[in-house]
Amino acid sequence: GQQVMQIPQYQHVQEGEDFTTYCNSSTTLSNIQWYKQRPGGHPVFLIQLVKSGEVKKQKRLTFQFGEAKKNSSLHITATQTTDVGTYFCAGLAGNQFYFGTGTSLTVIP
Amino acid sequence: NAGVTQTPKFRILKIGQSMTLQCAQDMNHNYMYWYRQDPGMGLKLIYYSVGAGITDKGEVPNGYNVSRSTTEDFPLRLELAAPSQTSVYFCASSHYRDGPNYEQYFGPGTRLTVT
Numbered sequence: 001g002q003q004v005m006q007i008p009q010y011q012h013v014q015e016g017e018d019f020t021t022y023c024n025s026s027t028t029l030s031n032i033q034w035y036k037q038r039p040g041g042h043p044v045f046l047i048q049l050v051k052s053g054e055v056k057k058q059k060r061l062t063f064q065f066g067e068a069k070k071n072s073s074l075h076i077t078a079t080q081t082t083d084v085g086t087y088f089c090a091g092l093a094g095n096q097f098y099f100g101t102g103t104s105l106t107v108i109p
Numbered sequence: 110n111a112g113v114t115q116t117p118k119f120r121i122l123k124i125g126q127s128m129t130l131q132c133a134q135d136m137n138h139n140y141m142y143w144y145r146q147d148p149g150m151g152l153k154l155i156y157y158s159v160g161a162g163i164t165d166k167g168e169v170p171n172g173y174n175v176s177r178s179t180t181e182d183f184p185l186r187l188e189l190a191a192p193s194q195t196s197v198y199f200c201a202s203s204h205y206r207d208g209p210n211y212e213q214y215f216g217p218g219t220r221l222t223v224t
Contacts, residue, residue, distance in 0.1 A: 006151070098211075
């Protein structure tokens with residue numbers, strides 16, 4: 001069945017360091033979304049990528065969608081303590097979204 | 110707008126009991142979804158609906174039922190609760206318009222424990 005894998009599972013960084021999480025799908029995706037979930041909270045939408053090779057930026061966050069539309073990445077430049085949380089990718093295949101397992105980011109002040 | 114609301118926030122069920130998790134949205138979204146999130150894991154789609162009267166199974170539908178009689182409400186029914194259904198349940202909605210825009214708005218979640 002459809003699988004969306006995400007690595008790493010956990011990442012601890014010093015404040016100011018960069019952070020990257022990677023998402024890989026077993027099949028081609030129609031689009032990919034990224035969400036952030038704070039501890040005890042609910043997922044909050046960050047961005048959606050649709051086109052092959054698409055790159056989008058939101059301030060310190062850079063999102064990429066692979067050429068084959070099977071992988072994606074989220075890169076945060078110069079992390080801040082407010083970036084703490086779990087980052088999930090969600091790929092659309094058919095009519096369903098398949099969420100990755102998430103990367104939990106800890107930022108050490 | 111209240112966005113997506115879910116009730117209850119917490120619930121403890123005994124094995125074999127049944128319950129309905131309520132979800133409502135006031136954004137006039139046509140798409141609604143039910144997910145479950147097990148500890149340290151991503152979200153898995155249980156059921157979804159593309160409009161009133163239309164529902165379909167997701168990745169993990171066994172042990173659950175849904176209905177969508179109005180645009181606003183999308184209740185999730187658990188029949189004969191089992192310990193494997195202990196999880197956090199999230200309802201979400203999105204509005205498909207002018208192309209493939211499926212930004213999902215999530216409710217605060219319901220923490221369910223089955224013992």
